[in-house]
Amino acid sequence: xxxxxxxxxxxxxxxxxxxxxxxxxxxxxxxxxxxxxxxxxxxxxxxxxxxxxxxxxxxxxxxxxxxxxxxxxxxxxxxxxxxxxxxxxxxxxxxxxxxxxxxxxxxxxxxxxxxxxxxxxxxxxxxxxxxxxxxxxxxxxxxxxxxxxxxxxxxxxxxxxxxxxxxxxxxxxxxxxxxxxxxxxxxxxxxxxxxxxxxxxxxxxxxxxxxxxxxxxxxxxxxxxxxxxxxxxxxxxxxxxxxxxxxxxxxxxxxxxxxxxxxxxxxxxxxxxxxxxxxxxxxxxxxxxxxxxxxxxxxxxxxxxxxxxxxxxxxxxxxxxxxxxxxxxxxxxxxxxxxxxxxxxxxxxxxxxxxxxxxxxxxxxxxxxxxxxxxxx
Amino acid sequence: xxxxxxxxxxxxxxxxxxxxxxxxxxxxxxxxxxxxxxxxxxxxxxxxxxxxxxxxxxxxxxxxxxxxxxxxxxxxxxxxxxxxxxxxxxxxxxxxxxxxxxxxxxxxxxxxxxxxxxxxxxxxxxxxxxxxxxxxxxxxxxxxxxxxxxxxxxxxxxxxxxxxxxxxxxxxxxxxxxxxxxxxxxxxxxxxxxxxxxxxxxxxxxxxxxxxxxxxxxxxxxxxxxxxxxxxxxxxxxxxxxxxxxxxxxxxxxxxxxxxxxxxxxxxxxxxxxxxxxxxxxxxxxxxxxxxxxxxxxxxxxxxxxxxxxxxxxxxxxxxxxxxxxxxxxxxxxxxxxxxxxxxxxxxxxxxxxxxxxxxxxxxxxxxxxxxxxxxxxxxxxxxxxxxxxxxxxxxxx
Ligand SMILES: Cc1cc2nc3c(=O)[nH]c(=O)nc-3n(C[C@H](O)[C@H](O)[C@H](O)COP(=O)(O)OP(=O)(O)OC[C@H]3O[C@@H](n4cnc5c(N)ncnc54)[C@H](O)[C@@H]3O)c2cc1C
Numbered sequence: 001x002x003x004x005x006x007x008x009x010x011x012x013x014x015x016x017x018x019x020x021x022x023x024x025x026x027x028x029x030x031x032x033x034x035x036x037x038x039x040x041x042x043x044x045x046x047x048x049x050x051x052x053x054x055x056x057x058x059x060x061x062x063x064x065x066x067x068x069x070x071x072x073x074x075x076x077x078x079x080x081x082x083x084x085x086x087x088x089x090x091x092x093x094x095x096x097x098x099x100x101x102x103x104x105x106x107x108x109x110x111x112x113x114x115x116x117x118x119x120x121x122x123x124x125x126x127x128x129x130x131x132x133x134x135x136x137x138x139x140x141x142x143x144x145x146x147x148x149x150x151x152x153x154x155x156x157x158x159x160x161x162x163x164x165x166x167x168x169x170x171x172x173x174x175x176x177x178x179x180x181x182x183x184x185x186x187x188x189x190x191x192x193x194x195x196x197x198x199x200x201x202x203x204x205x206x207x208x209x210x211x212x213x214x215x216x217x218x219x220x221x222x223x224x225x226x227x228x229x230x231x232x233x234x235x236x237x238x239x240x241x242x243x244x245x246x247x248x249x250x251x252x253x254x255x256x257x258x259x260x261x262x263x264x265x266x267x268x269x270x271x272x273x274x275x276x277x278x279x280x281x282x283x284x285x286x287x288x289x290x291x292x293x294x295x296x297x298x299x300x301x302x303x304x305x306x307x308x309x310x311x312x313x314x315x316x317x318x319x320x321x322x323x324x325x326x327x328x329x330x331x332x333x334x335x336x337x338x339x340x341x342x343x344x345x346x347x348x349x350x351x352x353x354x355x356x357x358x359x360x361x362x363x364x365x366x367x368x369x370x371x372x373x374x375x376x377x
Numbered sequence: 378x379x380x381x382x383x384x385x386x387x388x389x390x391x392x393x394x395x396x397x398x399x400x401x402x403x404x405x406x407x408x409x410x411x412x413x414x415x416x417x418x419x420x421x422x423x424x425x426x427x428x429x430x431x432x433x434x435x436x437x438x439x440x441x442x443x444x445x446x447x448x449x450x451x452x453x454x455x456x457x458x459x460x461x462x463x464x465x466x467x468x469x470x471x472x473x474x475x476x477x478x479x480x481x482x483x484x485x486x487x488x489x490x491x492x493x494x495x496x497x498x499x500x501x502x503x504x505x506x507x508x509x510x511x512x513x514x515x516x517x518x519x520x521x522x523x524x525x526x527x528x529x530x531x532x533x534x535x536x537x538x539x540x541x542x543x544x545x546x547x548x549x550x551x552x553x554x555x556x557x558x559x560x561x562x563x564x565x566x567x568x569x570x571x572x573x574x575x576x577x578x579x580x581x582x583x584x585x586x587x588x589x590x591x592x593x594x595x596x597x598x599x600x601x602x603x604x605x606x607x608x609x610x611x612x613x614x615x616x617x618x619x620x621x622x623x624x625x626x627x628x629x630x631x632x633x634x635x636x637x638x639x640x641x642x643x644x645x646x647x648x649x650x651x652x653x654x655x656x657x658x659x660x661x662x663x664x665x666x667x668x669x670x671x672x673x674x675x676x677x678x679x680x681x682x683x684x685x686x687x688x689x690x691x692x693x694x695x696x697x698x699x700x701x702x703x704x705x706x707x708x709x710x711x712x713x714x715x716x717x718x719x720x721x722x723x724x725x726x727x728x729x730x731x732x733x734x735x736x737x738x739x740x741x742x743x744x745x746x747x748x749x750x751x752x753x754x755x756x757x758x759x760x761x762x763x764x765x766x767x768x769x770x771x772x773x774x775x
Contacts, residue, residue: 001452002379003683004691069378259767273769276760283759286767287701291677294684298676301378309676316673368669369662377645377659377668 005072005297013073017080019046025081026346029203032084037162040085047074047087048117056095061111067304068092068238072245072297079249082353084204086120086159092242094121094167097183097235101223110165110185121185122163124154124209125361132362134229137181139211141170148221150184150214160194160207173226181228184220201352236361237311240318241303244296247321247357251289254328254350258282258335265337272335281331288324295320311374315367323364325354380683382452389449390456396433397464402426410465420504420546423470427501436499437475439628444483444491445499451628451690458632462639473543474498474505478551478571480625485610485618494549494571506547508538508572508596509619515540516757518553518619519563523598525554525570534572534601540751544581544594547574551622557613567615570603578602588743624694630702631686634679637710640741641675644668644717647734651721658720671713678705697765704758711745718742 005013020028020043028039047053052074057063064070071091078087091114098110113119130136139152150170157166165187173180186192193210223231259282262273272278299317302310329350333340340347358364382390398406402422413419430436431445439454440446449457469475479498482490497503514520523536534554541550550572557566574581578601583591610618645668648659658664682702689695717738718725728739749755763769 001382001683001687002690003680003687004378006378259769262769270773271770273763274772276756276772279763279769280756280759282767282769283762286762287705290684290698290701291674291681291705294680295673295677297378297684298680301380312672313676316669316676319669320673320677365662365666368666371669371672372659372665375645375672377649377665 003294003297005069009070009073012070013077015050016047016052016074016077019043019050020077020081020083023081026203026349029082029084029349032205033202040083041162043083044085044087044117044120053087053091053117054115056091056099057111057115058099061107062115063111068241068300069297069304071242072300075242075245076249076252079246079251080253082203082250082349084159086122086163088239088242088246089123089158089167090114090119090121093123093235093239094185096238097167097222097231098185100234101183101231103219105219106185106222113164119164120159120162121165121167122158122160123361124157124160124166125169126154126156128153128155128208132366134179134181135177137169137171139168139170140174141172141182141184141216148184148216148218150211150216152211154209154211156197156199156206157194157209159205160209161196161205163188166209167222169228169232172228176226179229180226181232182225183222183228183231184216185222186214186216186220199356201356203349204353204356237303237314239361240367241296241299241314243357243360244292244299244314244317244321247325247354248289248293248296250350250353251285251292251321251325251328254325254332254347255282255285255289257346258285258332261336278335281335285328285331288328292317292321292324309375312371315371315374319364319367319371322354322358326351326358329354382456386450386452386456389453390460393435393457393460396435397460397466400429400433401464402467405467406464410467412467416545420470423467424501424504426467427469427471431500436501437479440479440483440495440499444479444495451686454628455631455686458628459635462632462635470543470546471498471501471504473507473551474503474549476629477507477622477625478505478549481609481618481622484621484625487606489606490571490609503548504543504546505549505551506541506543506574506596508541508544508550508552510540511537512539516754519567521553521555521567523552523554525556525568525603530604532570532603532605532607534570534578534598534603536598538596538598540584540593541581541596542593542751544574544596545583545591550574550579550596551609553615553619556615564616566613568612569609569615569618571607571609572598572601572603576601586743587746588740626695626699630699630706631682633706633710634682634702637706637713638675638679640710640717641671641713643735644671644713647717647738648720651734653722664720667716671709671716674709675713678702678709681705697761700758700761700766703752704755704762707745707748708755710741710748714738714741714745 023039023043028043031039051064054063055066055070056068059065095114098107110119126132127136127138139154141148141150165185168184168186170182170184171180172182195208197206197208199206262278262282263271265272295317299314302313333347333351336345336347339345413422438447438449438457442448475498479495482494509518511521511523513522525532525534552570552572554568554570555566556568578599580597582595584593584595585591648664648668649657651658685698685702721733724733727733729736732739764771
């Protein structure tokens with residue numbers, strides 16, 4: 001029994017951290033607020049050079065053929081600095097989905113490009129006034145004269161302006177409300193209508209993407225037609241395990257910020273960390289962080305095994321992480337006092353990201369229901 | 378990452394399982410698990426169980442072989458706890474003797490003390506209690522007032538202890554006393570005695586707990602007697618003895634976590650059986666969400682315990698993170714048992730034979746309030762984590 005990451009995995013973390021520190025940590029996210037993605041693009045390139053983008057891609061497609069757990073240090077470190085971008089959508093959603101369901105031709109077209117860092121994939125699922133569920137998907141893909149025509153609007157598509165391709169969830173069958181959906185992979189083209197949306201997490205760009213009589217080819221459909229939702233669940237396991245890691249990294253930074261500040265900030269002639277109201281609040285944050293980390297490490301291990309609690313653990317990790325991320329990042333502001341409420345200090349960046357991820361590709365009740373269902377209660 | 382057990386560990390599990398199946402009290406595995414209400418009877422039954430464990434070689438598996446243990450590894454201890462929880466084994470009446478006093482004596486006791494006490498701990502012949510807390514010394518044990526004064530060739534002990542678990546059945550007490558009148562530091566001048574509970578100057582009065590039971594007691598000492606041979610470690614160095622003792626609490630929290638996991642599964646079952654408006658509660662989305670949330674917390678706590686265990690195995694000794702485990706398991710236990718009572722609606726207040734579901738829920742709910750206090754309150758655990766894990770400054774006055 002050994003419940004820890006290996007020395008190599010921890011060493012790898014060291015490289016990623018050093019690299020992100022060189023970029024100034026949250027500076028990468030802050031530049032996105034100013035609509036300047038230059039650092040982010042360089043980070044992508046460096047991550048690819050370090051091999052991160054090929055970690056879970058088979059060797060025959062230019063990757064390292066490792067497991068989800070080997071991506072954990074990268075995700076945790078990215079979360080620590082709130083690095084935006086499409087690394088998670090690409091490596092933890094598109095890659096597992098492609099590996100499992102894509103045709104050989106589709107794999108050849110995508111996996112080597114992803115491994116080398118030339119291709120980043122965004123995920124377009126949500127639609128205006130709808131939730132993330134089969135009934136919420138109305139973008140239609142219909143067959144016309146041997147071609148497929150796509151119509152509809154996707155909202156909150158992450159970093160659309162930087163995406164080389166989009167994994168899009170579309171309705172292909174009106175009859176089948178449980179599924180009847182399909183996954184299509186669309187390379188970004190000039191004639192796509194992308195419009196940036198304003199959100200309070202300005203360091204994470206989101207866009208509206210409109211498809212009007214947009215033509216796609218049959219070979220852009222991933223996996224089986226009308227079975228997109230079912231297939232997506234497999235990808236979501238990997239994605240949510242990864243998301244929990246990213247959040248653990250972010251929480252770790254939040255706890256560290258609060259802890260360091262409580263040691264140096266003085267009031268009434270003593271460090272505020274001496275006051276139990278503050279001390280215990282930070283301890284609660286730390287406890288939440290450690291539980292989230294344990295759940296998330298296990299989740300990333302279990303996705304690649306066939307343990308019976310695979311789904312339950314992954315979705316528990318996700319819901320626990322998203323809920324506690326909101327809580328700890330809020331406490332962090334309180335502990336910082338007035339300066340915590342300013343733009344200058346990083347506290348607010350974490351609160352905003354916490355809220356963003358809480359609802360991203362499914363809410364807490366959505367995943368809690370999946371936990372219950374997977375356990376057969 | 379490796380969650381598998383070695384062949385040797387699996388063999389150990391099978392061996393224990395087979396032994397338990399053959400040796401548990403009659404009818405126990407089939408669900409006949411009532412323990413006698415009468416105190417003497419209760420104590421007799423549990424001492425007998427302790428003796429059965431001893432005879433099978435299962436009384437103190439972590440002790441070195443030469444002292445009657447099995448020299449069990451940390452993982453074997455974990456397996457031991459898992460199996461005991463699985464069969465809902467009878468409570469260990471000599472918990473304090475087996476898990477605390479014995480290992481401490483093995484560590485720092487004299488040869489005579491080992492000879493005199495260890496075997497009787499194993500067999501259940503001598504049951505131990507811990508006399509630390511006093512009316513004015515709880516979280517801050519250095520406030521203790523019980524005095525031991527040298528009088529010729531023996532010591533006279535006077536004072537009062539409180540909340541002494543097992544005091545009513547104990548033969549021996551691991552007793553914290555003040556021996557120096559002018560301690561320059563509060564931690565100095567404390568001495569640990571192994572006190573005989575059956576002597577004239579010692580009186581034990583049960584305290585009725587909020588759950589109606591009396592598992593802890595007041596202990597009054599009036600010119601109680603002890604000798605130099607009863608001192609653990611050195612005179613005035615009782616604080617070090619306490620610290621040595623605490624290091625032996627290697628896996629106890631694990632046992633509580635496995636029990637918690639079991640209780641969580643029972644809660645799910647309860648929600649499946651209990652009906653509201655004709656429908657099983659589990660079909661109610663709010664209940665499902667809460668159960669899912671508990672599932673995450675219970676799993677997370679257990680996994681976190683494994684993570685800390687891995688660190689302990691690697692470093693050879695537990696770190697301050699183990700306070701996280703104690704804090705989490707007790708608070709979660711409180712929340713979970715409250716939930717199990719709450720979902721029974723108004724009928725949740727019914728107890729014992731009138732309880733609508735398994736009456737253990739009402740008992741667990743009430744008992745859970747002792748868990749977040751005993752063994753160091755949640756607040757004190759938070760101080761420990763804040764100061765020793767996070768490096769925050771100590772409270773004023775400490
Ligand atoms: C079920 C049970 C079994 C027990 N068994 C034994 C036993 O076998 N032997 C034995 O010696 N004792 C035993 N105890 C006693 C137990 O160790 C004490 O009750 C405990 O340490 C708290 O001490 P106290 O009751 O004096 O509370 P106090 O120390 O007076 O605490 C009262 C409140 O003040 C808070 N507080 C105290 N100090 C601080 C601080 N520095 N910072 C923040 N908050 C603080 C506490 O958290 C608590 O909320 C047992 C208690 C229980 C409930």
